[in-house]
Amino acid sequence: MKHFFFLHWQSARNxxxxxxxxxxASLLTLLMLSVALxxxxxxxxxxxxxxxxxxxxxxxxxxxxxxxxxAEDADLAxxxxxxxxxxxxxxxxFVSKSHALTDLEKRNGLQGLADGLxxxxxxxxxxxxxxxxxxxxxxxxxxxxxxxxxxxxAQFDAGWARRLYAMVELGRxxxxxxxxxxxxALVLVTHNTIRMQILARRDEIEVSKxxxxxxxxxxxxxxxxxxWQGVLAALAAWGLTSLLVRQANPAIAEFARLYNEHxxxxxxxxxxxxxxxGLSALLAVIGARLAxxxxxxxxxxx
Numbered sequence: 001m002k003h004f005f006f007l008h009w010q011s012a013r014n015x016x017x018x019x020x021x022x023x024x025a026s027l028l029t030l031l032m033l034s035v036a037l038x039x040x041x042x043x044x045x046x047x048x049x050x051x052x053x054x055x056x057x058x059x060x061x062x063x064x065x066x067x068x069x070x071a072e073d074a075d076l077a078x079x080x081x082x083x084x085x086x087x088x089x090x091x092x093x094f095v096s097k098s099h100a101l102t103d104l105e106k107r108n109g110l111q112g113l114a115d116g117l118x119x120x121x122x123x124x125x126x127x128x129x130x131x132x133x134x135x136x137x138x139x140x141x142x143x144x145x146x147x148x149x150x151x152x153x154a155q156f157d158a159g160w161a162r163r164l165y166a167m168v169e170l171g172r173x174x175x176x177x178x179x180x181x182x183x184x185a186l187v188l189v190t191h192n193t194i195r196m197q198i199l200a201r202r203d204e205i206e207v208s209k210x211x212x213x214x215x216x217x218x219x220x221x222x223x224x225x226x227x228w229q230g231v232l233a234a235l236a237a238w239g240l241t242s243l244l245v246r247q248a249n250p251a252i253a254e255f256a257r258l259y260n261e262h263x264x265x266x267x268x269x270x271x272x273x274x275x276x277x278g279l280s281a282l283l284a285v286i287g288a289r290l291a292x293x294x295x296x297x298x299x300x301x302x
Contacts, residue, residue: 015224019232029193029229033186034236037280040179041241041268047171049265063142065126068152069097075150076124082148083126088141092128100125123152183283190229190287194222198295205296219292223285230284234277242267 019026067076076094083092100122130141138156146154198205208218245265253264268276 011220012224012227015221016228018225019228029189030233030236033189033229033233033280034240036182036185036189037233037237037276038240038244040175040182041237041276042244043171043175043178045241045245045265045267047168047175049263050171051168063128063130063138063145063154063156065128065145065148065151066153066155067124067126068150069123071124071150079126079148079151083128088130088137090129090131092126095125095127097122097124183279186230186233186280186283187287187290190226190284191291193229194226194288194291195295197222197225198292215293215296218296219289222292223288226284226288227281230281231277233284234273234280237280238268238273238276 065079067079080094083089128145130138142154142156145151205218245267249264253262255263
């Protein structure tokens, strides 16, 4: 067992040394792979950051019930009782028309507004926070609440929420598609790289087979070469995306301040970085294994 681990350690060390001995060729390959990896990572971080921002915007979605101006205390009590027992409503607040008018006058410096209008033009209202924030469920709840007695309208900006939700879903779908496409590209690039190495070392491989070396022994250095390529490409892609985040965040923050919002792109956390490195290494090894199995079968000692 100790000899088995020693052979793997030796193959891994030799593969890394070979990459370092060919800095220019290795750098070009790693740069190509890292750019391919950084595209889906950047899109993922953008969608993830946008989703966090959307989550802050819609963390407490609200439906406002405006009562008819002729609603009496008995009508308000009836609606209050229905809202208290409704299973889809988390909390609600009653805002009387007198309180709403006082707040309007205070915020806009319009003291005496009711005197000029000959009365209070504002209705009583219930501000409702539902349990579920799914857009479709909110629309159903809005229609249900609009049918309550003496409710004039139930206001909820469903169109705005639907567009925001659809934009996040589109970004998530594009991330998955781009990650799958570039993952296949990573396999193909690694496959071609290992194929070129095998063909360049054809004579050496023939001699190894001639003295009885098994395919697993011959294949091992190529697999570790691909493994190191995948790991280093993932780390380089992490560096590229971190640079992108650092360069883009000041402009994004400045733009968001125009709308009194705080939005920024986030970087990969350690768990996500581990997943990226693992997937990159796995795809690279898969490409190398396919190339090695195919070409080693075709090479026989002469």
